[in-house]
Amino acid sequence: MTRPLRSVLFLPASNARAIEKARGLPCDAVVLDLEDATAPEAKAEARELVIETLAHGGFGARTLVVRVNGLDTEWGEADLKAAAEAGPDAVLAPKVTDAESLLAYDRRISGAPERTRLWAMVETCAAVLNLGALAALSASTRLSALVPGVNDLSKEMRCKPGKERTPLIPALALSVTAARAHGLYAIDGVFNDLGDTFGLQAECAQGRALGFDGKCLIHPDQIEAANQAFSPDEAEIAWARSVIEAFADPANAGKGAIRVNGKMAERLHLAEAERILSFR
Numbered sequence: 001m002t003r004p005l006r007s008v009l010f011l012p013a014s015n016a017r018a019i020e021k022a023r024g025l026p027c028d029a030v031v032l033d034l035e036d037a038t039a040p041e042a043k044a045e046a047r048e049l050v051i052e053t054l055a056h057g058g059f060g061a062r063t064l065v066v067r068v069n070g071l072d073t074e075w076g077e078a079d080l081k082a083a084a085e086a087g088p089d090a091v092l093a094p095k096v097t098d099a100e101s102l103l104a105y106d107r108r109i110s111g112a113p114e115r116t117r118l119w120a121m122v123e124t125c126a127a128v129l130n131l132g133a134l135a136a137l138s139a140s141t142r143l144s145a146l147v148p149g150v151n152d153l154s155k156e157m158r159c160k161p162g163k164e165r166t167p168l169i170p171a172l173a174l175s176v177t178a179a180r181a182h183g184l185y186a187i188d189g190v191f192n193d194l195g196d197t198f199g200l201q202a203e204c205a206q207g208r209a210l211g212f213d214g215k216c217l218i219h220p221d222q223i224e225a226a227n228q229a230f231s232p233d234e235a236e237i238a239w240a241r242s243v244i245e246a247f248a249d250p251a252n253a254g255k256g257a258i259r260v261n262g263k264m265a266e267r268l269h270l271a272e273a274e275r276i277l278s279f280r
Contacts, residue, residue, distance in 0.1 A: 003063060004028045005145070006214040006230035007223045008187050010067070012037040014046035019053055022062075027223045028214065029063035034079050035070070035094050043075045047082050054086040065119060067092035071104055080105065084112040090144065092119040095152065097126040099133045106141040118142040119185075123149025125156050128171045135178035146179045147216065148172055150189030163199060165206070176211040188212040194219050204229035232276045240273035 007027040011018045013034045022030045032053060038046045050066055066088045068079035083091045091112070093105040106118055118141060122128060137143050150161065150168055159167035172188070179186035188207035191200045200222055207215055208229050215226045232240070239261075246252060246260045247270050257266045 003061075004214070004230075005063060005185055005187055007217055007226040008063075008065075008147075008214055009217045009220065009223065010037060010190070012046070013050050013066070014038045014042040016049055019049070021220070023058045023060075025220050025223060026227065027062065027217070027220075028227075029065060029089075030059060031065040031067050031092060031216075032088075033067045034075070035067050043069065044078075047075075047079060051082055051086050054088055063089045065090040065092050067094060067121075068105075070094050071101075071108075077108070080108040084109040084116070087113040087116050089115065090117040090119045092121060092147065094121045094149070095124055095127075096120045096122070096134065097124050098130045099137060102134055102137055102143065103141065106137075106143070109142065112142075116142065117144035119145040119147055119187075121147050121149045121152075122171070122175050123152035123156075125153070128153070128174060131174050131178040132181075135182040135184055138182045138184055143184065145185035145187060146175050147187045148175050148189045151192070153189075163202070165203070169210075172207075172210055172212075180211065185213050186211065188215040190216045190218050191222065192218070194221065197225070200225050201229065236276055240276040243269055243273040244277070 005028050008029040008031060009022065009025065009027040010031045010033050011022055013032040019032065032050050034043060034046055034050065054064065066083045068083055068091060069075040071077065091105070091109050093102065096102050102120055109116060109118065120134060120143060122131065127134065135146065148171060153171060154161050154168065157167065161168050176186045191203045193199055204215055204225050214230045217223060217226060242260050243265050246258055246265065252258045257264055
């Protein structure tokens with residue numbers, strides 16, 4: 001986990017103009033979406049565009065991800081074959097339910113470059129109930145991120161999230177918990193109301209408070225809010241520098257806990273301080 005994923009922008013894989021524009025956007029990651037954002041009649045052509053896009057590159061330090069169609073669809077196998085050969089930074093698997101379903105995706109990208117990771121959408125009730133087992137597969141597969149799919153999950157739960165997302169909080173918190181237990185990224189779900197700037201800011205703040213690394217976005221106008229919410233503020237940066245400097249003091253060599261600015265700091269705080277500064 002060495003790259004920031006504060007802003008993860010989803011784009012229709014069929015939209016060449018949007019993809020070209022994304023090369024210059026200040027997002028941390030771009031997801032070329034062959035699934036929900038691409039119409040059935042456009043999926044084959046979009047797959048070819050994804051291959052061309054990956055070959056052309058030009059996204060700089062941005063993480064480039066391909067969301068494939070499910071293996072239970074007529075497009076899934078071809079999507080995975082193309083993605084494995086093209087070698088994006090990650091392949092995003094939709095509607096994962098259990099360990100076996102995740103392993104099925106992992107097997108199909110076994111020939112991809114070593115750097116290609118696997119991300120999993122947590123958008124089914126079964127996936128929420130199996131989060132521990134799913135996240136544990138990071139030890140034996142390419143899995144590196146959990147991404148709650150709040151729209152599909154809400155539909156399957158038959159819940160009404162509302163502005164506070166109250167019915168979804170347990171699933172969101174469990175996703176973060178499972179990710180942290182196994183060293184994975186946790187990326188919060190999308191915010192649907194493109195005209196509600198304050199609502200987006202509030203939901204980004206909520207996601208940060210829950211522990212997410214970043215947020216899924218559906219429009220470039222949402223990037224700034226996500227980058228700001230999931231970046232360390234000046235107070236956090238100052239704290240991190242103080243902790244690192246204190247542990248670097250020869251007088252504190254070998255100590256597991258020290259006093260920093262009047263507060264106790266342990267080695268776990270040092271690790272967090274280093275993580276904060278690594279994203280600057």
